[in-house]
Amino acid sequence: MDTAIATDDPGAPVESYDRLGRALARAYRLPPLAVAGAVLVLAAVAVLSAVTGAAGLPVTGVLSALAGAVPGVPVESTLTERQEAVLFQIRLPRLALGMLVGGALGLSGATYQGVFRNPLADPYLLGVSAGAGFGAVLAFGFGLDLGWGPFGAVPAAAFVGAVAAVTASALIARGSWSSPATLLLGGVAMAALFSAAQTYALQRLDETRAREVLSWLFGQLNTSGWRQIGIVGPYVLVCGLILFVHRRHLDVLRVGDDEARSVGLDPARTRLILIVTASLMTAAAVSVSGLIAFVGLVVPHLVRLLVSSSYRVIVPLSAVVGAAFLAFVDIGARTLVAPSELPVGVITAFVGAPFFAFVLWRGAARDLS
Amino acid sequence: MTGAGAGTGIEGRNGPTTAAAALTCRGLTVDLGDGPVVDGVDLDLRSGEWLGVIGPNGAGKSTLLRAAAGLIDHGGDVSLPDGRRPGPLDVAIVPQIPTVPDTMTVAEYTLIGRTAHLRWLAGESAADRRIVGDTLRRLDLARFADRHLGSLSGGERQRVVIARALVQDAPILFLDEPTSALDVGHQASVLELVDDLRHADGLSVLAVMHDLTTAARFADRLTLLDRGRLVTTGPPIDVLDDAGLSDVYGTPLTMRIIDGDPVVLPTPRHATPNPEETLP
Numbered sequence: 001m002d003t004a005i006a007t008d009d010p011g012a013p014v015e016s017y018d019r020l021g022r023a024l025a026r027a028y029r030l031p032p033l034a035v036a037g038a039v040l041v042l043a044a045v046a047v048l049s050a051v052t053g054a055a056g057l058p059v060t061g062v063l064s065a066l067a068g069a070v071p072g073v074p075v076e077s078t079l080t081e082r083q084e085a086v087l088f089q090i091r092l093p094r095l096a097l098g099m100l101v102g103g104a105l106g107l108s109g110a111t112y113q114g115v116f117r118n119p120l121a122d123p124y125l126l127g128v129s130a131g132a133g134f135g136a137v138l139a140f141g142f143g144l145d146l147g148w149g150p151f152g153a154v155p156a157a158a159f160v161g162a163v164a165a166v167t168a169s170a171l172i173a174r175g176s177w178s179s180p181a182t183l184l185l186g187g188v189a190m191a192a193l194f195s196a197a198q199t200y201a202l203q204r205l206d207e208t209r210a211r212e213v214l215s216w217l218f219g220q221l222n223t224s225g226w227r228q229i230g231i232v233g234p235y236v237l238v239c240g241l242i243l244f245v246h247r248r249h250l251d252v253l254r255v256g257d258d259e260a261r262s263v264g265l266d267p268a269r270t271r272l273i274l275i276v277t278a279s280l281m282t283a284a285a286v287s288v289s290g291l292i293a294f295v296g297l298v299v300p301h302l303v304r305l306l307v308s309s310s311y312r313v314i315v316p317l318s319a320v321v322g323a324a325f326l327a328f329v330d331i332g333a334r335t336l337v338a339p340s341e342l343p344v345g346v347i348t349a350f351v352g353a354p355f356f357a358f359v360l361w362r363g364a365a366r367d368l369s
Numbered sequence: 370m371t372g373a374g375a376g377t378g379i380e381g382r383n384g385p386t387t388a389a390a391a392l393t394c395r396g397l398t399v400d401l402g403d404g405p406v407v408d409g410v411d412l413d414l415r416s417g418e419w420l421g422v423i424g425p426n427g428a429g430k431s432t433l434l435r436a437a438a439g440l441i442d443h444g445g446d447v448s449l450p451d452g453r454r455p456g457p458l459d460v461a462i463v464p465q466i467p468t469v470p471d472t473m474t475v476a477e478y479t480l481i482g483r484t485a486h487l488r489w490l491a492g493e494s495a496a497d498r499r500i501v502g503d504t505l506r507r508l509d510l511a512r513f514a515d516r517h518l519g520s521l522s523g524g525e526r527q528r529v530v531i532a533r534a535l536v537q538d539a540p541i542l543f544l545d546e547p548t549s550a551l552d553v554g555h556q557a558s559v560l561e562l563v564d565d566l567r568h569a570d571g572l573s574v575l576a577v578m579h580d581l582t583t584a585a586r587f588a589d590r591l592t593l594l595d596r597g598r599l600v601t602t603g604p605p606i607d608v609l610d611d612a613g614l615s616d617v618y619g620t621p622l623t624m625r626i627i628d629g630d631p632v633v634l635p636t637p638r639h640a641t642p643n644p645e646e647t648l649p
Contacts, residue, residue, distance in 0.1 A: 019511070019512060019514060019515060020476075020502055020505060020506065020511040020512075020514045021502070022515065023474060023475070023476040023514030023515035024476045024480070024498050024501060024502055024514065026474070026476070026515065027474060027476035027477040027480050028480060028492055028493050028498065245490045246490065248490075248492060251473075251477065251481065252481050252484055254468075254470045254473065255467070255468045255469070255470065255478070255481060256468035258435070258440055258464060259462070259464060259467065259468060260484075261440050261457075262438060262440060262457060262460075262461070262462040262464075263457055263461075263481055263482055263484040263485055263533075263537060264456070264457035264458070264484045264485030265484050304472075309470070309472035309473065310473070310474075310477055
């Protein structure tokens, strides 16, 4: 492509105008091919996940049942009643939870990387994981019950712990929304503190309880019906929408605070909004799924390396790819050692790390900023 | 030798002297924590002029620029003719060392300049994209539009940064040593470009400039800063005074008029007498 530009004669205005038009379109529009590809992959993963499991379901049956469930579509489900129950009460809720959590982690990972202008940033950067872990240990092992309404004791405690850790990080770095490095270091301090508290609390537990907590910490998407979806869904959707409409601001932040201000964006306020939103969303996801590592770090990088380095593209695509990735990995988590389960967080790292290493190695020449 | 060029009639080139102010600073003071970096500076940027800010390293030139643009906290008063403080719709800035993400395309980067014109959380409209397209074509950057910034040369990149500032559509343009990273040929072409744009669009330009000779050549007036204080403001021929400059820069400097333009040269401490000086 570069040689084509080098030989481009300035005396050929039509061609360069076309190129300019295309470049401008690409600069503000989502790339249709990449979006279509990501959505197709997500759909394929969804179907694969729905048919795979202890009780295998026929693909046509699943599709007919899904179509039939949509009001106004005259399709008769070909599944038996029992198969339908498996599909609607076990498979689909779990699939939906995987997609919500994966999408939330991908999206907030992308946001954190943009806000901190740091390729190492992930959703757990400001202590969300340590706070949630500490809360969960207290709920599991010490009977801390913050449950309220539809919120169970463990998710409620994890959520409160996560929000507390992020808030503490922000308080330490008070007034430094314009200095992401201070905030980041505040996060490091809080993460260390909450991790220590979590480890101490874990040590005081008996072995059975401790195992229970550990398996929660490694992340799982166990779900009983649709209840957890109802808890985490609204958070993810509302926060996701807020992050989505701010995606252009993340691109403006890439040129630095001074220049962002000079073109009319308040970097500190933008950072505040985005960090609060992404942290809330992460806390909600963590509270129902535990600590699923790697998704929030890797997914935005995959999009960046494969599609575009613009956050207008990275933000929405990270949500879709994150959803597909976690839903796919969860198929393995519940089938590989059936009838028992592998913690999905372990598999995300097992699958994700080598793949990520490969992509990084291929694209090592390219800048990640 | 002092003031040798006075009365040679070159002031006539140096722009309008009666135009209205585009931007006024009164008692502008910036304290970054260790005493004032900019100390009570009064400055009038006249409409349509090119005002050059000169001074040694650490004189507070860049800080003055950033404060006048409202990027940093400052004391004193900065106002537009209608009394408002300038914002991104009034002042566009070409920074000294612009942050240009290597993997951002020229089109993406230039579109960022439209931020102040967008409605809250809205994307760029067709009109915004047209302005960006027109500006890129005008600066001969159309064929670079889909290139990554990291693949451009220094001169090309500086043109892109100027394009980003131009699409901001502000009547005042601040330049902070816009050519410090460029060779002499690219320096000239970038400054010529800014000068052409200034005349074509009626921009007022406030530029921190390193090279005194270049500053004299492009600016209508110069402002000399020293340790945060304003020393003098006026036509280049008056500001570039041997004694004053030598004092501020702490090294002997000589100003000559060559073909009607002031040129500032270092005076070697053990210089042999210049033969020209001995001429009648």
